[in-house]
Amino acid sequence: MSGEKTYVEDVDRAFYDFRNEEKDVYRVRSGLTEEIIREISREKNDPDWMLQFRLRALELFHRIEMPDWGPDISGLDMDNIVTYVRPDTARMHTRWEDVPAEIRDTFERLGIPQSERESLAGVGAQYDSELVYHSVREEVAGQGVVYTDLESALHGEYADMIRQHFMKLVPPTDHKFAALHGAVWSGGSFVYVPPGVTVEIPLQSYFRLNAPGAGQFEHTLIIVDKGAHLHFIEGCSAPKYNVANLHAGCVELFVGEDAVLRYSTIENWSKNMYNLNTKRARVERGGKVEWVSGSFGSHVSYLYPMSILEGRGAGCEFTGVTFAGAGQNLDTGCKIVHNAPETTSYVNTRSISKSGGISTFRSAVVVTPKAEGAKAAVSCQSLMLDDQSRSDTIPAMDIRTSKADVGHEAKIGRIPQEAVYYLMSRGLSEEDAKALIVSGFAENVSKELPLEYAVEMNNLIRIEMKGAIG
Amino acid sequence: MAEQLLKVEGLTAGAAGKEILHGIDLEIGRGETHVLMGPNGAGKSTLAGVLMGDPELEITGGTAVFDGEDLLPLAVDARAKKGMFLSFQNPIEVPGISLENFLRTAIEQRTGKRTRVWAFRKEVKALLEHLQMDPGFAERDLNVGFSGGEKKKAEMLQMLLLKPSLAILDETDSGLDVDAVRTVSKGVEEFQKDRSASLLIITHNAAILSALHVDAVHILVDGKIVETGGPELIGRIGREGFAGFEERAEDAG
Known part of the structure; x- marks a missing residue:
């Protein structure tokens, strides 16, 4: 396996050593204070407007109530929220032996090389990912595409553009965790695709998020200008392990006139994670956003990517799969606002629950009076693998014009026994037969992914299906 | 007689508490082709299911x-x-599972080895041609939206790829038009080329058998094999139907 990637394990020991010395452990305070925010801001070398932004967000964070409508998140220690924001760095630089056995096991089954496993677990640094990232960055730079980390972009020639867009789609007033994000965000990607440019290779944030501690409050800002095309991929199927178990990231996508942006995610946070992520896209006239979303990890997820169709003929396609296993309560779905004539949306999701997992599909389609001739179709299928698991569908529709065409269908089912028998009669074990059926069920998503991700996703399903028998 | 491959003795089985097979004796040797005929409801599919391990039975x-x-x-x-x-x-x-991916998974399970993609594709393509199926078939979802004839051809394709030692064809010819029956029959002929491969062909139609070499014919009526003989039995059924055998089963019961 290790032959597949060029790993330089011994080079640059100094990097490790340096980091080990860097273990400032911030004093744990009972709450998130202005002082901490100023500290973060100073460390990041924020421009002043960003510091002010963070401070306003902090105020909002203290004022806004916890959400009271979704899965239980009382396991989050809100009194010690600072421990999520400023986790004990000595613990972050954890040893391989400290990484939970379940995660090490998954790496093994996914066939990820040891050195890469360590970096995914936040133990080591990932040299070749950095290399790939830099080469990709250079390649697309030739087309005028900017692909960089958000923090350094705040000081470059795109600083004004970022200022105009940062948290304009997801304002900190949105909900408590958006406010938290606004106050403490750290890391993430910035992409700008100039008018008319088609980026041929998918850009992948995976290159950027594996640094220890990164990826917990990361901010992704993507601007695809008129007539441009981009595919952006977030995440990877190996479990991401963080000592602090809150993820409150934010994704903002601006899709220009006649532009197309595909945003793919395969998310597999470790099973102790509270994933309270906010994603939103705004689409101009004739533009299109395509979400491809696979949710496998986390203990609790609240995830509803939202698309605002602002211009005539703007469109949204949402393709998702959610797999909730033992101990998981995954509340996922999407929201679409049709706010212009002849806008279209198509939602096609699958949810799978097993071993007591709870999978809830929540969708909202809003059609404003401006959206005459809008078309919306929502289709949701659920598969329950046993009697202990739960699957719910909560569709909401708010249609303010009589001239719209809106449809919804939901189906809940189980694996047909005769299909398992049929596949077994060709030599597949019961486990493999069921995994194959579940993979087929999730094919709406896998067929939209680049091959290597589709393969990883199917591996992941196989892993989740292990022990599903009986 | 050829080396014995399958020997069934006194087999009784049923579904939902109701006995359907009342003591089946059947022997099939390696490389032999046996035919199981009988009227509807005699228990032919039940016998096939019991041999394969249908969990409903x-x-x-x-x-x-x-x-x-x-x-x-x-x-x-x-x-x-x-x-x-x-x-x-x-x-x-x-x-969600393409025929090709499924076939590859199945072969890897059967052989315990990873298939070589190009060699495998070539083999599939040749077989598709042999079975007069469109090459694009391999990419379609397994059996989804297949016509009756296409489903049966896809079964023959699986049989020819998996190369089992005993293939049971449960009315593979039923509901097919003349051309499709001929194609299925060609598939079976191809399978018979392997001299060690055995077949149990369940049918109530002699057409599929006309071009095939047959070693033995069994007549199943009311869950019992009431007669076993050579290929000449096929002609007799063709002329007289099962009426004579049914009376015999009643007498025996």
Whole structure:
């Protein structure tokens, strides 16, 4: 396996050593204070407007109530929220032996090389990912595409553009965790695709998020200008392990006139994670956003990517799969606002629950009076693998014009026994037969992914299906 | 007589508490082609299902030995790996899995080896041609939206790729038009080219058999094999139907 990637394990020991010395452990305070925010801001070398932004967000964070409508998140220690924001760095630089056995096991089954496993677990640094990232960055730079980390972009020639867009789609007033994000965000990607440019290779944030501690409050800002095309991929199927178990990231996508942006995610946070992520896209006239979303990890997820169709003929396609296993309560779905004539949306999701997992599909389609001739179709299928698991569908529709065409269908089912028998009669074990059926069920998503991700996703399903028998 | 591959003795089985097979004795040698005929409801598909291990069926008595091993305790996949194959009367549709991917998975399970993609594709393509199926078929979801004839051809394709030692064809010819029956028959002929491969062809139609070499014919009526003979039995059924055998079963019962 290790032959597949060029790993330089011994080079640059100094990097490790340096980091080990860097273990400032911030004093744990009972709450998130202005002082901490100023500290973060100073460390990041924020421009002043960003510091002010963070401070306003902090105020909002203290004022806004916890959400009271979704899965239980009382396991989050809100009194010690600072421990999520400023986790004990000595613990972050954890040893391989400290990484939970379940995660090490998954790496093994996914066939990820040891050195890469360590970096995914936040133990080591990932040299070749950095290399790939830099080469990709250079390649697309030739087309005028900017692909960089958000923090350094705040000081470059795109600083004004970022200022105009940062948290304009997801304002900190949105909900408590958006406010938290606004106050403490750290890391993430910035992409700008100039008018008319088609980026041929998918850009992948995976290159950027594996640094220890990164990826917990990361901010992704993507601007695809008129007539441009981009595919952006977030995440990877190996479990991401963080000592602090809150993820409150934010994704903002601006899709220009006649532009197309595909945003793919395969998310597999470790099973102790509270994933309270906010994603939103705004689409101009004739533009299109395509979400491809696979949710496998986390203990609790609240995830509803939202698309605002602002211009005539703007469109949204949402393709998702959610797999909730033992101990998981995954509340996922999407929201679409049709706010212009002849806008279209198509939602096609699958949810799978097993071993007591709870999978809830929540969708909202809003059609404003401006959206005459809008078309919306929502289709949701659920598969329950046993009697202990739960699957719910909560569709909401708010249609303010009589001239719209809106449809919804939901189906809940189980694996047909005769299909398992049929596949077994060709030599597949019961486990493999069921995994194959579940993979087929999730094919709406896998067929939209680049091959290597589709393969990883199917591996992941196989892993989740292990022990599903009986 | 050829080396014994399957030996069934006194097999009784049924479904939902109702006995359907009332003591089946059947022996199939390696490389032999046997035909099982009988009227509707005689228990032909039940026998096929019992041999493959259909979980809906209950075995209440008797034994079955397949390739030297007690068959009945084996799980369905273990039977398949041992060389048993059943061409289903109603193959199940499995959305999201392409025929090709499924075939590859199945072959890898059967052989325990990874397939070589190009060699495998070539083999599939040749077989598709042989079975007069469109090459694009391999990319379609397993059985999804296939016509009756296409499903049966896809079963033959699986049989020819998996190369089982005993293939049971459960009315593979039923509901097919003349051309499709001819194609299926060609597939079976191809399978017979392997001299060690055995067949149990369940049918109530002589057409599929006309071009095939047949070693033995069994007549199943009311859950019992009432007569076993040579290929000449096929002609007799063709002329007289099962009426004479049914009377005999009643007398015996």
